[in-house]
Amino acid sequence: MEKSAKIYVAGHRGLVGSAIWKNLQQKGYTNLVGRTHSELDLLDGVAVRRFFDEEQPEYVFLAAAFVGGIMANSIYRADFIYKNLQIQQNVIGESFRHGVKKLLFLGSTCIYPREAPQPMKEEVLLTSPLEYTNEPYAIAKIAGLKMCESFNLQYGTNYIAVMPTNLYGPNDNFDLERSHVLPAMIRKIHLAHCLKQGRWDDVRRDLDLRPVEGVDGSCSEEQILAMLEKYGITPTEVRLWGTGKPLREFLWSEEMADASVFVMEHVDFKDTYREGDRDIRNCHINIGTGREVTIRQLAELIVATVGYEGRLTFDATKPDGTLRKLTDPSKLHALGWHHQIEIDEGVRRMYDWYLLGKND
Numbered sequence: 001m002e003k004s005a006k007i008y009v010a011g012h013r014g015l016v017g018s019a020i021w022k023n024l025q026q027k028g029y030t031n032l033v034g035r036t037h038s039e040l041d042l043l044d045g046v047a048v049r050r051f052f053d054e055e056q057p058e059y060v061f062l063a064a065a066f067v068g069g070i071m072a073n074s075i076y077r078a079d080f081i082y083k084n085l086q087i088q089q090n091v092i093g094e095s096f097r098h099g100v101k102k103l104l105f106l107g108s109t110c111i112y113p114r115e116a117p118q119p120m121k122e123e124v125l126l127t128s129p130l131e132y133t134n135e136p137y138a139i140a141k142i143a144g145l146k147m148c149e150s151f152n153l154q155y156g157t158n159y160i161a162v163m164p165t166n167l168y169g170p171n172d173n174f175d176l177e178r179s180h181v182l183p184a185m186i187r188k189i190h191l192a193h194c195l196k197q198g199r200w201d202d203v204r205r206d207l208d209l210r211p212v213e214g215v216d217g218s219c220s221e222e223q224i225l226a227m228l229e230k231y232g233i234t235p236t237e238v239r240l241w242g243t244g245k246p247l248r249e250f251l252w253s254e255e256m257a258d259a260s261v262f263v264m265e266h267v268d269f270k271d272t273y274r275e276g277d278r279d280i281r282n283c284h285i286n287i288g289t290g291r292e293v294t295i296r297q298l299a300e301l302i303v304a305t306v307g308y309e310g311r312l313t314f315d316a317t318k319p320d321g322t323l324r325k326l327t328d329p330s331k332l333h334a335l336g337w338h339h340q341i342e343i344d345e346g347v348r349r350m351y352d353w354y355l356l357g358k359n360d
Helices: 015-026 045-055 070-075 077-097 132-155 181-196 200-209 221-230 253-266 295-306 330-335 343-355
Strands: 007-010 059-062 102-106 159-164 166-168 237-241 250-252 285-287 311-315
Touching: 007 015, 015 166, 015 253, 045 077, 059 077, 059 253, 070 077, 070 132, 077 102, 077 132, 102 132, 102 253, 132 159, 159 253, 166 181, 166 253, 181 200, 181 221, 181 237, 181 295, 181 343, 200 221, 237 295, 250 253, 250 343, 253 285, 253 330, 285 330, 295 311, 295 343
Parallel strands: 007 059, 059 102, 102 159, 159 285, 166 250, 237 311
Antiparallel strands: none
C-alpha cells in the first residue's frame, strides 16, 4: 500500500477498526476514510454504493460487523446472520465493482467446528458441526471468507480473509447484555468492587457512561442494586455464566490491528495456499497467540487486577459455549508476524483504559 493511497476502514470506531486506524496513522498512511453508522449504514446497499462512487477507495479493511457475546448470540440469532451477511455483501460487492486493489476481511475463529481438533488449523473449516450458540454468526463469517476466496479464484482479485481469536482492548464494548466475556467480566468485577467498598459515586459514574436497561447514575440505590443483581453483580459476590472450565485464547486488539496491516502490506492471495493444490480452499489466515486460559483463571486474574475481595461464583445452569477454541497461528508465523502482549499485561492495560471512563 502506498502511504498516500485512499484506505477505507469500515467500522473505524469499533474495537478492531479503531486500532487499525491508529496503526495506519502511526505507520504514515495519510489518506484514511471512515464513516460512523449514522453517516453510512452498511446495511443500506444504495448508500454503500453511493459512498464507493464518491470516495473511490483503493484499499478496504472490512472490520465492521454486528458482534456480541454468548448471551447476545443466543437472543439475536436472526440479527447476527442477517446483518453480517448484508454488511459483507454490500462492502465486498462494491469493492469489486469499484476495482479496489486489495481488501482485508475480518472474521472470527467461531467459524470452526465445535469439536475441532486443537489447536485449530485453517483446514478444519467445515469438517463437522458448528457450536450451536453462535452458529448464525459463524455461518455469516464463513460466507464472507468464501466470498473473498471465490472472487479471487474467478476474477483474480486480491481479497484476504483473516480469522482473529477472541479480541479485547481499547474501545471494547462493555454493555452487560451484548459484550464479550473479558470486557463483561472486567465491568462486573469492577462494579462489585465499588459496591463492596461503598463507592457509590464510582458506580453512578459508571452507569452514567454506560446505562444498563435504562438504569443510569440518577436512579435510586434500590433500582441500581436490583438491575446489577440481575447480571450477577452484588456487593459481596460476582456470578458468572457457565462452569468456568472452558479454555479461551485472547489477543490484544492493537496487536490484531498490527497483524492486519502487516497482512495488507506483505501478503497476497497467492501466498495463502500451496501452488499446485487441486482444490484451492481454506485460504484464510488465523490470527492468534496459540495460548489459552480457562474462564475461571481469567476471572481470577481480573479479580486480582481490580483488587476485588468478594466471592466469585459460576452458574453451571448457563451455557459454557465451546469448551476449547485455540488457534494454530503457524500459517501467520510463517508469513512473518508474531504477537507480543500476554494476557496478564493485556488485562492490566484493559482495566487501566476502562478506568479512564471512556464511553463505547
